[in-house]
Amino acid sequence: MFNFPEGLYSDVRIEKVRATLVQYLKGELREMRERDTAGAFIRVYDGKRWYYSSTTSLDKIQEELERLAKLASPSKNIAEDKVVKNMTTVKGKPHGFAGKDLRTVPLAEKNAYLSSFFPAVTSEKAITMWSASYSDTFTHRELYNSKGGQSVCEQQLCGMRIGMTFAESGHTFTEGAMKAGGEFSELGDFKGILESRICQSLEFLRNSTRVQPGKYTVVLSPLAAGVFAHESFGHKSEADFMLGDEAMLKEWHIGRQLGPDFLHISDDGAQAGSGFTPFDDEGTPAKKTTLIKNGKLAGRLHSAVTAAALGEEATGNARAISFEFEPIVRMTTTHFEPGNMSKEELFAGVKDGLFIDTIKHGSGMSTFTIAPSLAYFIKDGKVAGPAQVSVISGSVFDTFGHIDAISDKVELLSFVGGGCGKMEQHPLPVGFGGPYVRVREMSVL
Amino acid sequence: MTKETYTLIKDEVSVKVSASAPESLRNKRIKRTGVRIYKDGCLGISGYLGEEGEEAATKRAEAALAYKIAYPCQPSGNLVRNVTVGGKPFTPGELDAEVAAILASLRKDFPQFALTSPSVKTGTYTEALKNDAGLDLFSAITMHEFVFLYKQDTSASIMDGWFAYGGHEYDRKTFLDYAGQILAAHQRVVPLPKEGKLPVFFDDCDCPGKSIFGRELGGMNFGSGGSLFSGKTGQKLFNENFTLFSSRAEAYLPFFDAEGVCAEGFKYIENGVLRAPFADKKTAAKFGFTPSGTADAVYDGTPAADNGAMRIKSQAKTVKEMQGGEPAIFVSMASGGDFNSEGGFGTPAQVAFLMQDGKLVGRLPELQLTSHVYDMYGKDFLGVSSDNIMPLSNSRWLGFMLNVRKM
Numbered sequence: 096m097f098n099f100p101e102g103l104y105s106d107v108r109i110e111k112v113r114a115t116l117v118q119y120l121k122g123e124l125r126e127m128r129e130r131d132t133a134g135a136f137i138r139v140y141d142g143k144r145w146y147y148s149s150t151t152s153l154d155k156i157q158e159e160l161e162r163l164a165k166l167a168s169p170s171k172n173i174a175e176d177k178v179v180k181n182m183t184t185v186k187g188k189p190h191g192f193a194g195k196d197l198r199t200v201p202l203a204e205k206n207a208y209l210s211s212f213f214p215a216v217t218s219e220k221a222i223t224m225w226s227a228s229y230s231d232t233f234t235h236r237e238l239y240n241s242k243g244g245q246s247v248c249e250q251q252l253c254g255m256r257i258g259m260t261f262a263e264s265g266h267t268f269t270e271g272a273m274k275a276g277g278e279f280s281e282l283g284d285f286k287g288i289l290e291s292r293i294c295q296s297l298e299f300l301r302n303s304t305r306v307q308p309g310k311y312t313v314v315l316s317p318l319a320a321g322v323f324a325h326e327s328f329g330h331k332s333e334a335d336f337m338l339g340d341e342a343m344l345k346e347w348h349i350g351r352q353l354g355p356d357f358l359h360i361s362d363d364g365a366q367a368g369s370g371f372t373p374f375d376d377e378g379t380p381a382k383k384t385t386l387i388k389n390g391k392l393a394g395r396l397h398s399a400v401t402a403a404a405l406g407e408e409a410t411g412n413a414r415a416i417s418f419e420f421e422p423i424v425r426m427t428t429t430h431f432e433p434g435n436m437s438k439e440e441l442f443a444g445v446k447d448g449l450f451i452d453t454i455k456h457g458s459g460m461s462t463f464t465i466a467p468s469l470a471y472f473i474k475d476g477k478v479a480g481p482a483q484v485s486v487i488s489g490s491v492f493d494t495f496g497h498i499d500a501i502s503d504k505v506e507l508l509s510f511v512g513g514g515c516g517k518m519e520q521h522p523l524p525v526g527f528g529g530p531y532v533r534v535r536e537m538s539v540l
Numbered sequence: 541m542t543k544e545t546y547t548l549i550k551d552e553v554s555v556k557v558s559a560s561a562p563e564s565l566r567n568k569r570i571k572r573t574g575v576r577i578y579k580d581g582c583l584g585i586s587g588y589l590g591e592e593g594e595e596a597a598t599k600r601a602e603a604a605l606a607y608k609i610a611y612p613c614q615p616s617g618n619l620v621r622n623v624t625v626g627g628k629p630f631t632p633g634e635l636d637a638e639v640a641a642i643l644a645s646l647r648k649d650f651p652q653f654a655l656t657s658p659s660v661k662t663g664t665y666t667e668a669l670k671n672d673a674g675l676d677l678f679s680a681i682t683m684h685e686f687v688f689l690y691k692q693d694t695s696a697s698i699m700d701g702w703f704a705y706g707g708h709e710y711d712r713k714t715f716l717d718y719a720g721q722i723l724a725a726h727q728r729v730v731p732l733p734k735e736g737k738l739p740v741f742f743d744d745c746d747c748p749g750k751s752i753f754g755r756e757l758g759g760m761n762f763g764s765g766g767s768l769f770s771g772k773t774g775q776k777l778f779n780e781n782f783t784l785f786s787s788r789a790e791a792y793l794p795f796f797d798a799e800g801v802c803a804e805g806f807k808y809i810e811n812g813v814l815r816a817p818f819a820d821k822k823t824a825a826k827f828g829f830t831p832s833g834t835a836d837a838v839y840d841g842t843p844a845a846d847n848g849a850m851r852i853k854s855q856a857k858t859v860k861e862m863q864g865g866e867p868a869i870f871v872s873m874a875s876g877g878d879f880n881s882e883g884g885f886g887t888p889a890q891v892a893f894l895m896q897d898g899k900l901v902g903r904l905p906e907l908q909l910t911s912h913v914y915d916m917y918g919k920d921f922l923g924v925s926s927d928n929i930m931p932l933s934n935s936r937w938l939g940f941m942l943n944v945r946k947m
Binding site: 116120121123124125126127128130132133134144145146147148149150151152166223224260261262266267268269300303305308330331335336338339340341342343345346347419421455456457458460461462463464465466483484485486488490492518519538540 | 556558559560562563564565566567568569570571585586587589590604607608609610632654658659691693694695696697698699760761764765766767768770840841842844873875876877878879880881882884885886887888890906908910947
């Protein structure tokens with residue numbers, strides 16, 4: 096397909112995307128579009144440096160390959176380079192999307208479905224401002240490399256979100272309801288989610304009280320636990336942060352005990368949903384990577400490049416947000432595995448704590464943070480009224496050791512309209528979720 | 541019927557740095573064009589990538605009028621203006637050499653630090669908005685963005701801190717002096733002088749304490765009664781010295797917004813008095829506001845008001861004068877905090893320095909900062925300095941008295 100230059104490793108990633116967006120602001124239509132785009136990302140490697148180009152001129156990919164090759168220094172031994180050795184030679188069978196193609200669902204049907212939920216919002220007087228959106232993407236991705244490897248895959252994601260601002264008696268509160276999945280039919284139970292969220296939000300608006308800053312035992316919902324796993328630990332398992340860093344490799348060595356023996360965390364690109372990555376953007380097929388097993392560090396997330404550097408296997412986690420960017424090590428669907436007790440037992444063990452149900456955002460470095468939205472006091476094992484919390488945080492190094500219970504059922508979640516940010520690449524669709532997780536000594540503001 | 545084209549061109553070179561060495565060189569030239577058709581109070585939009593496709597996009601935009609996206613405003617017109625800001629961007633070879641020189645210098649002077657960078661970028665960003673109502677606006681801005689993350693060789697964190705420069709003009713010595721000041725201060729661990737209320741300074745372009753105005757001054761929310769500040773226009777809510785305004789120029793944005801509105805200096809809060817929310821034309825028309833000239837849009841999207849260019853008016857005092865000889869805190873990184881629904885503020889400060897007479901003197905432990913919007917911008921507002929944090933950038937020191945305690 097391409098004449099790859101001699102003495103160099105090179106690959107070409109072509110992306111063709113159909114994206115739909117329908118968006119309303121307080122019942123007024125603001126956006127309704129179907130967008131078709133195509134572009135390519137080209138990489139050339141000479142054993143020392145990478146040379147990249149992104150272009151929308153698919154007929155000029157060969158020219159770009161040759162232009163980049165002129166910047167590089169070809170090597171007779173490029174095939175022996177350990178990074179190149181790690182690149183795929185697999186000619187993967189095309190991976191088509193098995194379900195109903197979102198492109199065949201008429202725009203009018205998507206719009207009508209979204210609009211059908213408006214009465215639940217407009218009938219509630221305390222909702223002073225709201226937005227509603229339906230979005231979907233169908234992505235066709237092809238990858239060809241100079242070792243003969245190639246992959247062709249198609250994937251899709253759709254979802255709805257209704258954001259609402261509640262105001263009453265001088266108090267305001269903003270929340271949202273979301274549902275996402277790989278197929279249009281997966282959005283079917285959105286009505287119940289929306290109505291429940293409106294009820295919760297009204298209660299929060301009317302009855303929430305400010306939490307006293309301090310240290311609390313905190314129960315994280317599957318959503319909050321997912322963010323916690325992603326922010327507090329997931330990013331540290333991305334191996335590009337460890338390259339050439341002896342201190343970090345020593346601190347995060349495989350086998351290190353991080354938490355209790357019922358603590359297990361995985362990343363799985365084969366999992367359906369917003370983190371689904373059947374082949375990564377280097378052509379490596381998806382696999383489940385166990386990051387923590389029995390409380391001990393068990394694995395890392397890799398691209399072909401980082402795997403070569405650390406002498407480990409590529410894990411299918413080299414991902415880019417679009418054809419404009421190079422693949423870097425990213426998570427897919429990251430979650431806690433089932434734990435050691437039922438949800439009811441987990442709550443029953445809290446005398447005076449907090450339950451974090453939904454969140455606004457999270458971040459993670461040496462200290463991770465979660466900004467809760469719907470949060471509740473827990474008194475004597477029972478949820479006891481809504482709590483206003485600005486942020487919960489903790490040290491990544493210590494917090495896993497403070498986990499003292501994980502519930503026994505996992506709920507995985509998908510998302511649209513946002514995603515993970517790393518370096519300059521945001522947003523990347525990821526999935527997360529998990530069981531309920533109880534953590535002691537969380538810092539609460 | 542009015543036809544309008546909105547063209548965005550990103551022409552960019554970047555170098556990525558890993559383990560204190562250049563890892564990759566990337567070229568990007570992406571052109572996006574949106575075609576907008578205004579007719580009978582409605583707006584139809586479509587777009588395309590690359591050089592060709594206007595005819596087909598025009599047909600799609602005309603067809604999109606059937607969606608009945610209301611736009612009960614006149615498109616901007618009768619204005620021709622062409623503004624080019626900044627000099628020449630680096631060529632790929634020049635940028636590569638510059639990054640190599642920076643790394644060589646920092647490796648020599650600070651061998652105990654490993655440096656990474658998601659991208660050291662240089663580029664020209666072009667926007668043009670033209671229509672057959674006589675609008676012909678063109679902006680070309682050349683920008684350099686040098687962002688470096690650092691970590692000490694003994695640290696097990698992903699990163700220990702960062703230093704960055706963004707601006708039109710670049711000078712290696714100035715950048716290295718700034719980087720050296722941060723890295724030197726990082727090595728000197730100092731205790732927090734005391735817990736309690738302390739003067740705390742932020743980069744005014746990157747302050748989590750400003751986020752509440754982006755959230756609560758959105759025109760639709762404000763006009764609908766859902767904002768913390770709804771119904772308070774004209775009231776003196778904040779400190780006399782607090783003036784919040786829009787400056788696209790200081791934010792390195794084109795002089796016109798995505799609707800062709802030019803409103804540099806638009807005031808949201810003036811001397812503590814709430815004046816106006818930010819609003820696009822449609823929202824402004826709905827509620828009787830004035831368009832703030834801050835509408836943003838993807839190339840093929842409907843323009844919507846954005847808060848990206850909010851600045852706080854600076855005072856006559858330098859940061860040293862604002863400190864008045866007392867120790868203060870400079871927060872270099874505060875990630876993950878937020879305001880709650882009632883205006884309460886809390887954030888961890890992951891990277892903070894002790895500052896004396898406007899100079900960083902040492903690194904503080906991780907901190908927790910709390911306050912409330914009406915305190916931060918009321919009795920506890922210290923203001924924005926007259927001097928820049930770094931001479932080449934637009935960032936200034938923004939100070940508050942905040943409740944501070946160790947994490």
